[in-house]
Amino acid sequence: MKKLLAPAALLAIGALSLTGCTDNNASAEASGDGAIAVNATDDSCAVSTDTSPGGTLKFNVKNEGSKVNEFYLLAEDGLRIVGEVENIGPGVTRDLVVIAPEGKYFAACKPGMVGDGIRSAFTVTAAADGAAVSEDRAALQKTAVDQYAAYVKDQSEQLVRGTKDFAQAFAAGDTEKAKELYPQVRMHWERIEPVAESFGDLDPILDAREADLEKGDKFTGWHRAEKDLWSPKDYEKMSDEQRQQIADGMVENTEELNERAQKLEFTPDKLANGAKELLDEVATGKVTGEEETFSHTDLWDFQANLEGAKIAYEDLAPLLEGTEDELNTQLKENFASLQKQLDAYREGDGFTSYDELTQEQVQELAAGVDALSEPLSRLTAAVVK
Numbered sequence: 001m002k003k004l005l006a007p008a009a010l011l012a013i014g015a016l017s018l019t020g021c022t023d024n025n026a027s028a029e030a031s032g033d034g035a036i037a038v039n040a041t042d043d044s045c046a047v048s049t050d051t052s053p054g055g056t057l058k059f060n061v062k063n064e065g066s067k068v069n070e071f072y073l074l075a076e077d078g079l080r081i082v083g084e085v086e087n088i089g090p091g092v093t094r095d096l097v098v099i100a101p102e103g104k105y106f107a108a109c110k111p112g113m114v115g116d117g118i119r120s121a122f123t124v125t126a127a128a129d130g131a132a133v134s135e136d137r138a139a140l141q142k143t144a145v146d147q148y149a150a151y152v153k154d155q156s157e158q159l160v161r162g163t164k165d166f167a168q169a170f171a172a173g174d175t176e177k178a179k180e181l182y183p184q185v186r187m188h189w190e191r192i193e194p195v196a197e198s199f200g201d202l203d204p205i206l207d208a209r210e211a212d213l214e215k216g217d218k219f220t221g222w223h224r225a226e227k228d229l230w231s232p233k234d235y236e237k238m239s240d241e242q243r244q245q246i247a248d249g250m251v252e253n254t255e256e257l258n259e260r261a262q263k264l265e266f267t268p269d270k271l272a273n274g275a276k277e278l279l280d281e282v283a284t285g286k287v288t289g290e291e292e293t294f295s296h297t298d299l300w301d302f303q304a305n306l307e308g309a310k311i312a313y314e315d316l317a318p319l320l321e322g323t324e325d326e327l328n329t330q331l332k333e334n335f336a337s338l339q340k341q342l343d344a345y346r347e348g349d350g351f352t353s354y355d356e357l358t359q360e361q362v363q364e365l366a367a368g369v370d371a372l373s374e375p376l377s378r379l380t381a382a383v384v385k
Contacts, residue, residue, distance in 0.1 A: 045109030159188035167247035183300035190304030272380035299351035
């Protein structure tokens with residue numbers, strides 16, 4: 001669960017005002033490679049144009065502010081995330097590459113990764129002539145997205161089954177069983193986390209961390225149960241009725257997520273961007289120990305995020321053969337290297353508790369994540385050609 005997508009902020013995206021937006025053409029210019037330039041500051045989000053032909057869009061996002069920023073392309077409803085680029089530090093420039101069909105969208109920046117954010121309307125017109133890819137390449141792209149869609153459906157279905165088992169144990173007060181199931185079941189969520197997070201109303205209900213909540217938000221879902229199972233000092237345990245309420249909500253909302261996931265349609269850019277988002281999740285939550293504050297099962301989540309990213313990459317790998325062989329080799333090697341690092345912390349069927357890692361070990365894992373993240377950030381542009 002990313003800090004950016006706190007529940008109140010997510011539900012408010014659709015009603016964001018244009019206050020704080022600068023003139024789209026006043027302070028941003030298109031980059032030389034045809035990318036749409038975005039100049040993000042602490043109080044503005046200047047996009048070089050508010051319209052573009054459909055097809056492959058590239059946003060070149062530069063953070064000229066003092067806070068970490070993020071950039072989104074949102075669907076017309078203001079909730080569904082078409083594409084995103086996260087954790088853009090001050091002075092850093094990052095690209096977002098998406099395939100966007102004709103329609104109405106919103107371009108949005110989120111300085112400091114808190115609050116309601118800054119957005120402006122963005123329109124995608126009909127695709128330009130000649131924008132279509134070759135028939136052979138289109139066939140490879142279709143195979144990739146079909147394979148990944150099947151993977152998402154399988155993981156989503158397993159998440160429902162596992163959540164029901166966990167909820168039953170949790171509601172019954174079977175702490176030992178619930179603790180055993182907690183990290184195992186959550187791996188199904190973590191493998192497809194970008195998909196889960198694309199549902200802006202369900203993600204915060206199911207996966208919001210306590211530290212991410214804004215005033216007035218309810219603490220529900222996985223991390224509410226986590227806190228009750230691994231109770232901190234001076235914590236008052238939930239009553240039987242409260243546990244049942246949390247358990248019922250988890251099952252109901254996970255079933256709804258599964259229904260939506262079965263209907264999702266994917267594109268190559270969504271697969272590639274999703275793989276990068278999973279590595280961002282590792283970098284900002286799992287490798288820092290912030291995700292599982294009470295259970296310290298962060299390395300389970302780390303493993304699941306890594307697996308999900310690798311599946312997306314492997315589905316797309318045939319699109320790299322013969323055109324991006326060097327990138328393909330680098331990704332293959334860096335995935336294997338990071339997995340080897342993580343394997344060093346296996347214990348039986350699970351992993352070492354995060355709070356047992358030394359600072360040096362955490363830094364080594366973070367370096368491994370960074371080494372994979374850089375080539376992975378180039379995957380989207382390579383597969384949408």
